Amino acid sequence: MEQSLILAPSSYGLQPYKFVVVTDENLKKELTPAAYGQTQIADCSHLVVVAYKKVLTDADVEHFVDRIVEVRNAPRESFKDYEQTMKTSAQKAIDKGTIETWNSRQAYLALGFLLETAALLEIDACPMEGFNPAEFNRILELEDYSSVALCAVGYRDRENDWLANLPKVRFLKEELIDRR
Numbered sequence: 001m002e003q004s005l006i007l008a009p010s011s012y013g014l015q016p017y018k019f020v021v022v023t024d025e026n027l028k029k030e031l032t033p034a035a036y037g038q039t040q041i042a043d044c045s046h047l048v049v050v051a052y053k054k055v056l057t058d059a060d061v062e063h064f065v066d067r068i069v070e071v072r073n074a075p076r077e078s079f080k081d082y083e084q085t086m087k088t089s090a091q092k093a094i095d096k097g098t099i100e101t102w103n104s105r106q107a108y109l110a111l112g113f114l115l116e117t118a119a120l121l122e123i124d125a126c127p128m129e130g131f132n133p134a135e136f137n138r139i140l141e142l143e144d145y146s147s148v149a150l151c152a153v154g155y156r157d158r159e160n161d162w163l164a165n166l167p168k169v170r171f172l173k174e175e176l177i178d179r180r
């Protein structure tokens with residue numbers, strides 16, 4: 001499942017995020033009050049904290065280009081224009097004050113891939129926004145990143161999970177899909 005996070009697409013491929021996978025029982029207990037006592041935090045086997053990068057520096061772009069060169073064994077100079085385009089886009093977003101929105105959107109895409117992959121593997125996953133990011137950042141000592149969403153992952157408690165077999169409540173296809 002971690003591979004779904006790693007393979008998620010992102011704008012320019014910049015991957016301005018990271019994922020803190022918490023399995024330590026004490027740490028999950030410590031985080032629970034910061035998620036308003038929601039029991040999934042401690043009950044799940046893996047708590048994935050989705051965190052986006054608060055800025056995007058030239059060094060981040062260069063780090064990414066280094067990785068392309070390494071993986072594709074290509075000359076660095078061939079990425080000069082692409083590198084400059086990415087740096088300009090990042091700077092524009094910083095100047096407009098939209099860098100955190102841009103980066104967190106990329107992080108949500110990865111969360112979507114995690115949810116889909118968990119479903120395909122028949123593992124339950126609960127996406128969560130009901131938590132205090134500042135508290136999570138403090139406890140997990142996140143500085144350059146900020147938590148934006150959680151995903152509690154684990155195998156279903158078949159006997160006690162009364163929600164599991166209820167039908168999905170979704171609007172009709174005609175309402176959600178507008179064909180032109």
Ligand SMILES: Cc1cc2nc3c(=O)[nH]c(=O)nc-3n(C[C@H](O)[C@H](O)[C@H](O)COP(=O)(O)O)c2cc1C
Nearest residue numbers: 038040126127128129130131149163167168169170
């Ligand atoms: C962005 C987001 C935030 C959510 N936050 C929470 C949460 O804090 N706690 C929770 O129990 N469920 C949370 N959910 C789960 C939704 O309540 C759930 O997906 C929705 O009720 C539909 O449920 P179903 O997919 O099981 O049909 C969240 C879902 C999303 C996508």
